[in-house]
Each structure stands twice: as structure tokens, then as C-alpha cells.
Amino acid sequence: MSSLIALFAELLSYDFIVRAMAVGILVALCAALLGVTLVLKRYSMIGDGLSHVGFGALAIAMSLNLAPLEVSIPIVLFSAFMLLRISESSKIKGDAAIALISSSALAIGVIVVSMTTGMNADVCNYMFGAILALSRSDVYLSIAVAVAVLVLYVLSYNKIFAVTFDEDFAKATGTDASRYNMLIAGLTAMVIVVGMRMMGAMLISSLIIFPALTAMRVFSSFKCVVICSAVLSVICFVIGMAISFGISTPAGASIVVVNLAAFILFSAAGKAGLKI
Numbered sequence: 066m067s068s069l070i071a072l073f074a075e076l077l078s079y080d081f082i083v084r085a086m087a088v089g090i091l092v093a094l095c096a097a098l099l100g101v102t103l104v105l106k107r108y109s110m111i112g113d114g115l116s117h118v119g120f121g122a123l124a125i126a127m128s129l130n131l132a133p134l135e136v137s138i139p140i141v142l143f144s145a146f147m148l149l150r151i152s153e154s155s156k157i158k159g160d161a162a163i164a165l166i167s168s169s170a171l172a173i174g175v176i177v178v179s180m181t182t183g184m185n186a187d188v189c190n191y192m193f194g195a196i197l198a199l200s201r202s203d204v205y206l207s208i209a210v211a212v213a214v215l216v217l218y219v220l221s222y223n224k225i226f227a228v229t230f231d232e233d234f235a236k237a238t239g240t241d242a243s244r245y246n247m248l249i250a251g252l253t254a255m256v257i258v259v260g261m262r263m264m265g266a267m268l269i270s271s272l273i274i275f276p277a278l279t280a281m282r283v284f285s286s287f288k289c290v291v292i293c294s295a296v297l298s299v300i301c302f303v304i305g306m307a308i309s310f311g312i313s314t315p316a317g318a319s320i321v322v323v324n325l326a327a328f329i330l331f332s333a334a335g336k337a338g339l340k341i
Contacts (some may be wrong), residue, residue, distance in 0.1 A: 102229045279294070279331045
């Protein structure tokens with residue numbers, strides 16, 4: 066226990082790690098809250114699709130020497146809304162719409178990168194994550210976006226709950242389901258963009274999917290799943306960061322592996338009869 070405390074004390078003695086932890090905890094919390102709704106609505110892969118769109122936007126921004134996050138946020142937001150429109154109003158549904166948009170955006174990003182900067186360090190950081198390389202402007206923007214997402218989620222919690230479980234009933238009671246579906250997509254898009262710097266385009270969807278699925282192994286009510294998912298996500302992030310720092314493994318991959326271990330543990334507990 067003393068060695069663990071010493072590890073965390075050393076971890077928090079570096080300013081750049083403290084900044085990374087502050088951003089990471091907020092992003093992990095936002096991703097977990099939205100992940101419950103996305104998993105229940107069978108839209109869990111939207112995170113993966115939007116992360117590919119984000120990579121394409123980042124590639125274009127870097128090739129034009131523009132600020133990556135400022136360019137990516139509006140593009141990914143637009144893509145999220147288009148994704149909902151395509152899946153709701155055409156014959157292209159759900160996973161097919163996600164695959165269509167994500168693969169196209171990733172291909173465009175790869176072509177732009179190959180024709181301009183090439184696969185340099187910045188591109189690899191956005192592909193696989195580099196949380197410790199966050200600049201001060203990235204930190205401030207990420208915190209602002211994460212706080213905005215949390216506030217909007219809390220204020221819209223009851224409507225999001227209604228739309229998640231029974232969209233037809235929500236519409237019958239006067240709720241504008243389309244509006245709240247757009248809100249969910251928009252919040253997810255913003256979390257994906259700010260989380261890409263932390264986890265990378267290839268791993269960011271894990272922050273959305275894992276905590277929600279893990280909590281559902283044991284808990285059955287929406288409120289309990291949301292709370293457990295949020296707590297789990299933050300704990301797994303902190304442990305993953307500590308492991309990354311302690312044994313020099315990639316931060317994003319370490320966080321995913323800790324989430325995987327938590328999922329296995331909760332699955333075993335659920336099978337053993339621990340259901341709440």
C-alpha cells in the first residue's frame with residue numbers, strides 16, 4: 066500500500082501529468098455517462114465512427130496549419146447530426162450508416178496525410194493517443210468542453226432517460242425525441258474530439274463502451290448503471306495512468322486494458338449471482 070501511495074505521489078508531482086489527469090477524468094466521466102445511453106440505444110459504435118471522422122478532420126487541419134481541435138469539433142458535430150439524419154430518414158440504418166461515414170472519413174484523412182505531412186509524430190499522437198503531450202490550450206479547451214457536456218447532460222437527464230428507454234412513449238408525452246437524439250449525438254461528438262488527444266482515434270470508443278457494459282453486468286436500473294459506469298470509468302482511468310507511469314506502457318492502451326479487467330471481474334460477479 067505504501068508503494069502505491071508513493072507511486073501516486075510521484076505521479077502528481079509533475080504538472081503535465083496533473084493537467085492530463087484533470088482532462089482525462091472529465092473526459093472519462095462524460096464518455097461513461099453518454100455511453101450508457103448509446104449502448105442501450107444500440108448506437109455504441111457511434112464513438113468509433115466519429116473518431117474516424119475526427120481523424121480525417123485533424124489530418125485536414127494539420128495539412129492547412131490550422132488548430133486541430135477547433136477545426137475538428139464543428140466537423141465532427143456536423144457528421145454526428147448527418148449520421149442521425151441518414152439512419153432515420155433513409156434505407157441506410159444504424160451500423161451501416163456509421164461504417165459508411167467512418168470509413169470514408171478515415172480514407173480521406175489517410176490520403177490527406179500521405180500527400181502533405183506524412184505519418185509524423187503529431188498524426189500518430191492523434192491515432193494512438195498522447196495524453197502527456199497536451200498543450201495548455203488543449204487542456205483549457207478540453208476542460209471547457211467536458212464541463213459543458215456534463216452540465217447539458219445533467220440538465221437533460223430526465224428527457225435523455227425517456228428517449229433512451231421508450232422513444233415512442235416520449236414522443237406521445239410531448240417530448241421532442243429528435244431534438245434530444247441530436248443532443249446526445251452532439252455531446253458524444255464533442256467528447257470524441259477532446260478525447261482523441263488522450264486515447265487516440267483507435268481507442269477512444271472504448272471509453273464509451275466499456276464502463277456502460279461493465280456496469281450492466283451487475284446493475285439493472287438506469288440510474289445505478291449510470292452512477293456505476295461514471296465511477297468505474299474514472300477509477301479505471303486513474304489506475305491505467307498509474308500503470309502507464311509505473312511500467313512505461315502507452316497511456317491509452319493501459320486504460321483500455323484496465324477497463325477490460327473490470328469488465329471481466331464484473332461479468333464473473335454477475336454470473337455468480339451478484340445482481341443489483
